[in-house]
Amino acid sequence: MDDRYSRQVLFAPIGVEGQMRISKKHVLVIGVGALGSSTSEMLVRAGVGKLTILDRDYVESSNLQRQQLFSEKDAANELPKAIAAKNRLIEINQDIAVEAIVGEADIATIERLAPTIDLIVDGTDNFEIRLIINDLAHKFNIPWIFGACVGSYGSTYTINPGQTPCLSCLLKELPLKGQTCDTVGIIAPTVQMVTAHQMVEAIKILSENWSELRETYITFDLWKNQQLAIKVGDAIKNKDCLTCGENPQYPFLSYDSHTKAAVLCGRNTVQLRPSIDGKLSLELLSSQWKQAGYEVRQNPYLLSVKKENLRMVLFKDGRALIHGTNSLIKAKQIYHSLMG
Numbered sequence: 001m002d003d004r005y006s007r008q009v010l011f012a013p014i015g016v017e018g019q020m021r022i023s024k025k026h027v028l029v030i031g032v033g034a035l036g037s038s039t040s041e042m043l044v045r046a047g048v049g050k051l052t053i054l055d056r057d058y059v060e061s062s063n064l065q066r067q068q069l070f071s072e073k074d075a076a077n078e079l080p081k082a083i084a085a086k087n088r089l090i091e092i093n094q095d096i097a098v099e100a101i102v103g104e105a106d107i108a109t110i111e112r113l114a115p116t117i118d119l120i121v122d123g124t125d126n127f128e129i130r131l132i133i134n135d136l137a138h139k140f141n142i143p144w145i146f147g148a149c150v151g152s153y154g155s156t157y158t159i160n161p162g163q164t165p166c167l168s169c170l171l172k173e174l175p176l177k178g179q180t181c182d183t184v185g186i187i188a189p190t191v192q193m194v195t196a197h198q199m200v201e202a203i204k205i206l207s208e209n210w211s212e213l214r215e216t217y218i219t220f221d222l223w224k225n226q227q228l229a230i231k232v233g234d235a236i237k238n239k240d241c242l243t244c245g246e247n248p249q250y251p252f253l254s255y256d257s258h259t260k261a262a263v264l265c266g267r268n269t270v271q272l273r274p275s276i277d278g279k280l281s282l283e284l285l286s287s288q289w290k291q292a293g294y295e296v297r298q299n300p301y302l303l304s305v306k307k308e309n310l311r312m313v314l315f316k317d318g319r320a321l322i323h324g325t326n327s328l329i330k331a332k333q334i335y336h337s338l339m340g
């Protein structure tokens with residue numbers, strides 16, 4: 001055993017055997033923004049066998065305050081995050097097989113990777129992708145670790161198919177906040193707190209300390225020094241859940257449930273129809289966006305908000321038009337940056 005991991009091996013619950021197990025595992029990190037940067041770095045330092053990182057975005061200067069794998073040079077070169085992250089990760093540990101995929105976390109990509117994956121770590125910023133991950137994780141029996149953060153507020157939960165309730169079950173019990181890092185900001189310590197909780201669970205899973213897994217949903221406000229751990233037991237597991245119930249159908253893997261995007265011909269506009277039919281509060285979104293300094297116009301039927309050189313028009317039913325682009329990827333980025 002390489003001296004490199006000696007301190008981790010000395011930690012009794014891991015030991016030589018645990019380290020051997022870690023070194024044979026393949027982890028998929030979806031999204032290498034703030035959360036994914038931090039978890040990926042800890043995974044390669046811990047000596048995981050193989051790491052696949054998947055991200056659709058590129059590095060911008062506003063990322064540098066909290067996305068620890070990236071440099072000013074990466075931002076100046078507008079490098080895809082997956083590529084910039086890989087460059088840094090192999091500098092840290094050249095023995096790890098790091099695979100970088102630049103693209104959407106879509107069903108086809110994750111499904112292709114799934115058969116060899118031992119663990120999925122959530123570094124995404126929206127629930128549409130998380131619900132797809134949740135379905136695929138259950139279909140292929142892969143544990144996955146949910147993580148989210150905004151402002152000084154973070155939350156995380158470990159999902160082990162067949163053992164714990166799934167994300168859909170959990171979401172039924174917990175309210176969703178319509179806040180994102182682009183509306184209320186984020187401080188770096190929030191990221192590190194979420195990833196600390198995610199990674200301790202990851203190391204337990206990779207070293208096969210299954211009985212040690214945390215059985216609570218953790219949520220905290222770091223600024224206000226508040227933390228809550230909610231016991232997530234069988235009580236919230238819905239036996240009729242279409243993902244983790246007795247007759248699973250994996251609803252988020254069917255085309256109908258996805259955000260439908262279409263370029264509107266001749267209008268330099270993309271239309272998005274999200275799959276999550278939340279009850280949108282235009283009032284709440286409007287006040288959050290105004291507070292964040294965006295120019296917002298409003299009437300009883302829609303909100304119109306300017307971001308960069310684009311304008312997003314959001315209808316009450318959740319449908320959005322992104323004006324000023326023909327790029328589906330750009331339009332989805334703007335949508336998710338404002339809506340989560």
Ligand SMILES: [Zn+2]
Pocket residue numbers: 165166167168169170237238241242243244245
């Ligand atoms: Zn469920």
